[in-house]
Amino acid sequence: MKNIKITITAIMALFLFQACSEDKMDDINKNVNNPSDMESRLIITDVMVNTAFSVTGADASFYAGVYSELSAGNHNQMYNAQVRRADPQLSSTYNNGWNNSYEQLRTLGIIIDKCTVGNEQGNYQTLGVAQILLAYNLSVLTDLFGDVPYTEAGKPGIIFQPKVDKQEAIYLDIFKRLNEGIANLQKTTTYASLGSQDVIYGGNSAKWIKAANGLLARYTMRLSLRKADYQGVINYVNASFATVDDEMKLAVSGVPNPFARFELNRSAISVAKSFYDTMKANGPADARTEAFFTKKAGVVVPFDNSKEDIEGQGVYSISALMSEANPIYLMSYHELLFLKAEAQARLGLAEAQTTMNAAIKAAYTKKQVVTFTAAQADTYIASIPALTGNALLKKIMVEKHISFYENEGIESYNDIRRLQALGNGDLIPLVNPKPALFPQRFSYGQSDVASNANIKDLYGDGSYVYTEKVWWAGGTR
């Protein structure tokens, strides 16, 4: 009897200690819902989707489109931005976009690490694509926010308050990443092509290389104030998209065009009168003027953005191009051609207007739900007289501005600030009645203002957004 008791006690004790050994507990605490590691090809897909939908197509594009007067904000936050209430300087305004951009940078960092020092060494295609996407995301971030955390960013739990890097240094890295990306995409790899996980180019490295060259053209032009290299722009353009099929865009069913979804969910953006006027000035030959905007009782009712027009939903005309099926452009073919046209014009090259005409045609025929024919483009192009000098430059820039309608707001906003810095502010005049409150940049995100002392100091009360230009626009930060 006694022996039995002792045996039972011993067995129970043994069971109990085994029941809570570290290995057993690890087993119990295993995450069975979410994988702890992941192949880079499955990670990079959403970076592309997110970069298109959230980084490029959503909040930043809406606000930038309002500031660049591509559209007008008629409701709530967009209206507040339109009439320059406190929103442009509040840290909460761009917080979602700010946080989202850094999530992409961190994720890309993880992919690049995997493919360079991690367990996917030699996965050159994924590495090259990740480097190009990193450069792209980095430029959107620094173009909008100026000096931002970069070298210390994306290390949660390790670096709690990332320091801020200068825009100039960040741009050096952007170029470096793009060139590295091109080099890696040219290497042979034993890894399978990204294939369908690459929702932009379907795993076609050649197209990614073209895209990288297109971006090099865009960023070279961006830095014109600091270091003009218009021939460089032309060279990069020549190495980039040869046809509209090469352009860098996302068109996947299941990913709605954010501009259309924003209208469905918020109805906060409408036609800006100044933009409508710009189009009307093209004359009746421009078929787009008639087709771009919805009508109310037969007429276009724009929001008069030259004054503090009335806030309201469903009151004003909206874009008639709008469709959730429209692609989201990261870098369009028409933009590329306009870059070349501008570079040629600035160099005084004769072919500038021809290039512009090609760009206008590309803009007319861009692959959206509402399309225009090549014949309509030709009709309009034929109505444009031969132009030279500033008039040609102006036409190029105005046409580029129009080509960005409706959802390439970020590039429009970048162009306007670049032109102002170059002394070409007259090319796309702004009509907002509060020019002193034209935001020179976006204000830092609230999450950093609240808990990163480096950003908190730079943010102050947020009013710097009206006075401090970014470095490439002549500013210091």
Next chain:
Amino acid sequence: MKLKFNGFLVLLLVLVAQLTFAQERAVSGTVSDNTGMPLPGVSVLVKGTKTATQTDFDGKYSIKAAPNQVLIFSYIGMKAQEISASSTSVNPKLKNDSVELESVVVTALGVKKSSRALGYATQEVKAADITRANNNSLSGALQGKLAGVAITPSSGAPGASSQIIIRGARSFTGNNTPLYVIDGMPVASQPDFSTGNGVTGADVANRAVDIDPNEIESINVLKGQAASALYGLRASNGVILITTKSGKNLAQGGKPVITFNTSTSFETISKKPETQNEYAQGSNGVFNPNASTNWGPKISELPNNPTYGGNVANALNGGVLRPGKYYVPQRAKAGLDPWVAPQAYDNIGDFFKTGFTINNTLNISQATEKTNYSFGVGTSKQDGIIPETGMKRYTAKAVVDTKLNNEWKTGFSFNYVETKIDKSSSANDGAIVGVFGGPRSYDLKGIPFANPSNPYDQIYYRPGVFNNPYWAAKNNEFSEKTNRVYGNAYIQYSPIISEDGSQKLTVKYQAGVDSWTTNYRDIFEFGSKLDLSGNSSSANLYGTTNDVINSLFTLNYNLNITDDFNMNVLVGNEYNHQNTKEYDDTGTAFNFGGFPTITNARIVTASEYRRQIRTVGFFANAEFSYKNMIFLGGTIRKDVASNMPRGNRDFVYPSASLGIVLTELEGLKGSSILSYAKLRGSIAEVGQSGNFIGNSYTTPSYSGGFWVGDPIQYPLNGTSSFIPNNVQYDENLKPQNTKSYEIGADFKFFNNRIGLEYTFSKQNSKDQIFSVPLPGSTGANSLVTNGGKMRNDVHELTLSVNPVRTADFNWTFNVNFSKIDSYVEELANGVDNIFLGGFTTPQLRASVGDRFPVIYGTGYARDENNNIIVNAAGLPVADGELKVLGEVAPKFTLGGSTQLTYKRLSLGAVVDWKNGGKMYSGSNNLMNFYGVDARTADRTSEFIYPGVKEDGTPNDIVRGGAADPNGQQALQAALNGIAESAVFDASFVKLREVTLGYQFPKLMNNSLDVRASVFARNILLWSKMPNLDPEATQGNNNFAGGFEQWSMPQTKSIGFGLNFTF
């Protein structure tokens, strides 16, 4: 010889008989208490016989007894006395039952101890006090009856969640509710799902809803950490120990006792908003039949409206005048005569119906020599005051204990529960927006809620976003159904190890299980939000299956070292393993109406979540007592928790307590003024583990921000993606730690007629585990790590008085006072606040330097003298910065209860007073903004908003009046942008319970006891906040109690009950 012998025998018999009978004579006297007051109804028994009587109204008795016999005098509440009947006059004085003092309380791990032996505060609530007012919610039944315990109901809706927090919060976003232990088995009491930010959907009940208060014998609340330390990791929030009814307390060898309780009550809204009744739907004085606002013309002026009026020719009447009437387009859509005479409708009174609740419980129990048992079944059926809401609960239980022999004992306790709750939605999905906020001129009940030819085509005064409340009640569904089993079985071995009883050993092993499945359905039917595209309809089907296994082994050794010196040692082990599986299936955009399930959805997503958590604990407890006067105890427990990172899984927590009964000291002993005095103090340290799971990759989500719903749902055309989780886990996570100190004193005066207990406790909690927000530039949203400090200072005072105690009349009253101050001393580095729930503004948050939690949001712009600044239009404006608008926690709470018994009649009452604390009332804000509230009735007077102009001079800008007919609307629109304007003092006084009971004389041949009662709950309410009961708020988590927006209303009830005992 034979004769002789017979004769002798007869003689002897006669002699014996004479001896016996001749000496039996009447003994009489008066029984009184020790003050000399005669005691009627005292039972007098001749020991060892069945001869018995009772004292009369003057305390007199007479009984036949022989001089060598013994009389037993017994009376409830008094110590029984045995007195020899040697004299014919016996006049005993009965003393108060000091057993009351020695009352046994159940402490941690079910160990029973004399209350005097405790070095910490516990508080017991008996069955009678829980069930007297027939509340079918346990937490509701405890309100006002405990000190140091905050009970926050979410609403009066059937099955509504409710939070019990003992001695304040210790965790910012984690669990602050106590551990529930039923018959020795820890059971789940928390909600399966959090209501999150608390601004969408319906409430989610917490699992304490499964407990039927009628099955409870007693509740003992272990408030401090020292009291609960033996429970280890789960003990930091205190413990609610529930003992259910069993046959234990019945007379041994008696017959089965059958009890049947039934009660019926009727519920109505506890506070009905007051409305203006003069003005119609519209804005700026103009009628608009589709406006959400009520700033139109006078209702009586509607027939003169140029578009809709019947007094004037217009397109709608085609020139045929309809004098005194106006055109209601919604009536036209419903196929009714659109022309009606305008009036103000009682939309609120029409909508809320009288709810009713029927509770029935049947119990049979018996105690035989070896076995006692109790079997019970119960039902509770409740219909809410909102149509289509309600709760049904069915419970069955069995408790059996049996002695196998002198050393072995075994038993089990088994419970089955089925709970089904039908709810309604609130806040952004609010069903009652249109009831409280409905235009005064709109006939919400009279106009059908749907197109007669299409039941999903709503008819409503608003064109979108919110549903017609009648349509929502009929078509939307928010339901939850739980099936649950919990119980345990034990075997106990108590060998006799010493002949003289100086040593005792008890070994007990108990194994239990708590297993439940809850399925939830949240349905927005086709046509929801007046969207006939179906895009706003959805079915969210989710649920959880859980099983928790608990194994408990204890060994208890007691040794009387000397007569004065006793030692008790307990060692043991506990093993607790929880298995959880959850599912979440969402279908959005139904194709057609009438088939609201996932099959009918155009987009379907599904997910699964599984989790296991195991805790293994080893514990020991040692107690020493000296002369029944000094009690010293200490515990130590080591826990190993699976849900912490490797290398950081085991923790050791100690506690110590000391109690000194001063009245055992010579000199103080036996005093009738100070009957009892004890000083006590304790110190303890306990932890709370986090829920570490490690870093992982997740499916991307795009919901939030500007988007309604999730605009992108993976997989995309067969392509999946995984991204790093933006919530990171600290690999060095350690448990959060609470150190507590407690001192207290218990006094009883005047032979225990007055009892006073006071406790002060201080808790310092540090290393709180929460998702510390990270700067976005780190690429992650938050890091689950340790950070922050909290401090709780708690004063508890309990006073119990028994001013009158005679045989016919007994009066007692109790007062429970609590002052609980929880301060947030520190959050993680660089973080000065944490969001708990609500909107961007207003919201509730934990904020450094403030009490926990605070209301935060837009305040009035004020000058340095705190004057409200008005703008050029003479109206207040919002301050640019968001700020703290008020503390949610009250300054103090006071609960009082009283019980009067006169003969067979008893009257009881419970009053609850909450003093201070603020809450945000979104309903009050919007009822003003909409122009429905009675406070917006005056639209013609001129007013100057009290404040200063931007230049600092007093505001002299006149608004309103004939020159500014829309001034009042402009003011309310301005206030709507200032959250502070809807922050109210949440103080209230409530008459929680009133009960009147009558105990019938024994019926049916003395075999039936019947008690009848009538009761009322929450019938009187005084509150500072207008229109609404401050006890109706949003949320089932730490957000609860301070934020209201179209929340389900509170109820008051009145009913009757019958209690039969066979």
